[in-house]
Amino acid sequence: MTFRSVCRTLITVCLFAGLFGCASAPGRDPRDPFEPFNRSMESFNDTLDGAVLKPVAMVYRDVTPDPLRTAVGNFFGNLSDVWSTLNTAMQLRVEDTVINALRLGFNTLFGFGGLLDIASEMNLYRSPADFGQTLGYWGVPAGPYLVLPILGPSTVRDTLGRSVEARGDLVLGLDHVPTRNSLYALRAVETRANLLRASSVLDEAALDKYSFTREVFLSRRQSAIEAQRHRDEN
Amino acid sequence: MNRRTWSARLLVCMCVPAFALGAFAPAHATVEGPDALIKRVATEVLDTVKADPSMQAGDMQKVMALVDTKIMPNVNFERMTASAVGRFWRQATPEQQKQLQTEFKTLLVRTYSGALSQVKDQSLSFRPLRAAPTDTEVVVRSEVRGRGDPVQLDYRLEKADSGWKIYDLNVMGVWLVETYRTQFSQEITANGIDGLIASLAKRNRANNAKAG
Numbered sequence: 001m002t003f004r005s006v007c008r009t010l011i012t013v014c015l016f017a018g019l020f021g022c023a024s025a026p027g028r029d030p031r032d033p034f035e036p037f038n039r040s041m042e043s044f045n046d047t048l049d050g051a052v053l054k055p056v057a058m059v060y061r062d063v064t065p066d067p068l069r070t071a072v073g074n075f076f077g078n079l080s081d082v083w084s085t086l087n088t089a090m091q092l093r094v095e096d097t098v099i100n101a102l103r104l105g106f107n108t109l110f111g112f113g114g115l116l117d118i119a120s121e122m123n124l125y126r127s128p129a130d131f132g133q134t135l136g137y138w139g140v141p142a143g144p145y146l147v148l149p150i151l152g153p154s155t156v157r158d159t160l161g162r163s164v165e166a167r168g169d170l171v172l173g174l175d176h177v178p179t180r181n182s183l184y185a186l187r188a189v190e191t192r193a194n195l196l197r198a199s200s201v202l203d204e205a206a207l208d209k210y211s212f213t214r215e216v217f218l219s220r221r222q223s224a225i226e227a228q229r230h231r232d233e234n
Numbered sequence: 235m236n237r238r239t240w241s242a243r244l245l246v247c248m249c250v251p252a253f254a255l256g257a258f259a260p261a262h263a264t265v266e267g268p269d270a271l272i273k274r275v276a277t278e279v280l281d282t283v284k285a286d287p288s289m290q291a292g293d294m295q296k297v298m299a300l301v302d303t304k305i306m307p308n309v310n311f312e313r314m315t316a317s318a319v320g321r322f323w324r325q326a327t328p329e330q331q332k333q334l335q336t337e338f339k340t341l342l343v344r345t346y347s348g349a350l351s352q353v354k355d356q357s358l359s360f361r362p363l364r365a366a367p368t369d370t371e372v373v374v375r376s377e378v379r380g381r382g383d384p385v386q387l388d389y390r391l392e393k394a395d396s397g398w399k400i401y402d403l404n405v406m407g408v409w410l411v412e413t414y415r416t417q418f419s420q421e422i423t424a425n426g427i428d429g430l431i432a433s434l435a436k437r438n439r440a441n442n443a444k445a446g
Contacts, residue, residue: 029416125384197352204441205345207417207433215413223407 029211031145031218038147039210045152049192054199057192071115073194076187077126078107078114079170087129091137091228096127132161136225145214153217268391268398269363271308272374276358279304283353290351297347305346310392310399311339317401318414319430322422330427337434338414344441356380369393 028035061069085100103119103126111118120126135157136142143156154162166172171187174180206212266274282300283289289297315335316323326334361375370393378385388404403410421430 125379128383197349201345201348204348204437204444205341207421207437211416211420212413215416216408219408219412220406227407 029145029214031142032214033144034146038145038214041147041149042152042210042213045147045150048150053188053192054196057189057196060189061193061196069190069193070117072186072190074107074111074117075114076190077117078104078111080128081107081126082170083131083165083168084127084129087131087134088127090134091129092232093127093129093228096129099124100127130158130161131165132158133221133225133228135161136221137228142218142221145218153213155218155221158221265397267363268365268372268389268393269360269374271398272376272389272391272400273358273360275304275308276376279350280353280356280358283350290354292351294344294347294351297351298343301343301347301350305400306339306343308398308400310394310401311335313392313399313401314338314411318411319418319422320415322419322427326427330431333431334427334434337431337438340438341434341441342410344438354380359384372398 032038064072081100081104085097085104088096088100103124106119106122106124107114107117110116132155140157142158146154146156146159148154148159151162171180171183174183202209202213202216279300282304283297286296289300312331312335315331315338318338319326319334323331356378357380359377359379361377363372363374365372372391374389374391376387376389378387386404386406389400390402390404390409391398391400401411418430421433425433
């Protein structure tokens with residue numbers, strides 16, 4: 001199965017699960033009609049994370065020397081700058097696009113393929129942007145909140161954006177399968193290791209982790225999109 | 235997310251020293267501005283944590299004491315709690331209001347300290363304040379820079395007789411009070427105000443046990 005068809009199946013499954021789960025509880029958040037499904041998906045993710053990804057990420061954090069971790073982070077960050085550049089361009093953010101493109105150029109050419117982040121040293125900071133955000137910028141509504149298996153919090157719109165981006169993913173596009181799989185796994189572990197602190201803060205801050213995560217995710221997405229629209233008005 | 239242009243940045247670099255020299259003359263007699271207050275307190279706290287190895291090693295009691303003495307005096311905690319509890323606040327007895335404040339404060343100091351103890355090589359950068367001198371409510375915008383993406387950190391402040399007070403905090407585009415309002419109303423709808431107090435207390439006990 002291609003990633004695309006996986007995504008399509010997921011969306012279908014999610015939509016149906018949501019429809020069947022719609023019967024209960026008044027006073028539910030209108031942005032989250034699939035709450036029962038999402039909750040069970042989140043607890044599935046948490047179990048999986050606790051059993052596999054988190055322990056691996058902790059070991060990775062503890063055994064990897066700092067410079068190496070920075071290099072790994074920089075490398076994947078540089079790859080993500082490709083998509084960010086395209087998306088800031090599609091959101092007509094001229095200055096952010098120029099800076100993102102400069103970052104990409106400098107880091108790829110002079111930073112050994114992105115292992116060094118010399119652009120940040122030059123005060124050229126990244127403006128992350130993704131396709132879901134671009135869709136939002138052009139007025140596509142977020143749609144219902146959706147917790148995806150393994151990938152976590154999302155919305156229907158962002159899932160769509162993600163599936164489009166996955167087709168252009170530079171790591172997933174590699175022909176050499178062992179390299180592709182290793183890089184894919186390394187990226188997942190690196191990402192999770194970066195979130196270790198955040199997830200421990202989240203654990204301590206929330207009364208109900210599910211609704212807390214949902215609130216944080218939705219407000220963050222919304223405010224990032226609104227900031228761009230607001231900028232256009234000024 | 236707006237980023238200033240290079241030329242603007244250059245201009246700022248040149249103008250700030252000139253302005254600072256010019257501003258040297260007027261005395262500090264007036265009330266400290268909201269941006270100056272945030273800048274002073276945040277820098278002080280960050281520098282203290284950076285300079286103290288035991289705080290970075292996770293001495294939570296010490297970090298919490300720092301937050302308590304440096305930051306909390308500049309926070310209007312009653313307003314913060316009241317707006318997080320929302321419409322239920324008026325239904326709460328004075329005793330319940332007091333308990334809500336105590337438990338919520340413990341929770342926030344604890345989580346804030348947890349985040350603070352992770353500070354290593356980060357630095358703060360402030361955006362220029364966009365407010366009229368007559369404004370009594372302002373937003374001070376800043377960014378924490380370090381490894382990885384810059385983290386947006388904004389503060390809402392109100393002018394009180396004793397100076398400016400913080401009443402809400404925005405981390406990465408998420409307002410704290412709003413986030414807790416959903417949590418709180420969910421709990422109150424299910425278990426009432428006492429239920430919320432109990433669940434806050436339970437959360438705090440669990441956090442404390444983890445701190446060891």
